[in-house]
Amino acid sequence: MNVSIEIKRLPHGEGMELPHYASAHAAGMDIRAAVDTPVTLKPLDRCVIPTGFSLAIPAGYEAQIRPRSGMALKKGLSIPNSPGTIDADYRGEVGVIVINLSNEDIVIERGERIAQMIFAPVAHAILQEVELLDATDRGAGGFGSTGAK
Numbered sequence: 001m002n003v004s005i006e007i008k009r010l011p012h013g014e015g016m017e018l019p020h021y022a023s024a025h026a027a028g029m030d031i032r033a034a035v036d037t038p039v040t041l042k043p044l045d046r047c048v049i050p051t052g053f054s055l056a057i058p059a060g061y062e063a064q065i066r067p068r069s070g071m072a073l074k075k076g077l078s079i080p081n082s083p084g085t086i087d088a089d090y091r092g093e094v095g096v097i098v099i100n101l102s103n104e105d106i107v108i109e110r111g112e113r114i115a116q117m118i119f120a121p122v123a124h125a126i127l128q129e130v131e132l133l134d135a136t137d138r139g140a141g142g143f144g145s146t147g148a149k
Contacts (some may be wrong), residue, residue: 061122072101
């Protein structure tokens, strides 16, 4: 399924690659850091990294910002609100909230691939307040209630 998304390059994104799929069957588009100077994150530091672009996402869709597995494994860079959501009515710059989960400083350079972006349909729910919910085998069992193995 394809969806057309409008993208606007911002002045500080000039000369950088726009998000794109790195392989034919990639689920996410790589997003690059549009920083003017390298950003150093100490362990457990977090900040917003600019991307140098804005989007016009059609109604009924969202963009999800997710960590890149290679960056998470090799450097410890993650996204604390993963997946981050960009709503269809947002028109500002896409910023990526990153966190350093390693024990060492991480340096983010201009043009470095820091996250991936996935577009997904969104369903709007209509909540109906009731006095009683239907019964299931699990019932109100919470975290870990279905077992570990």
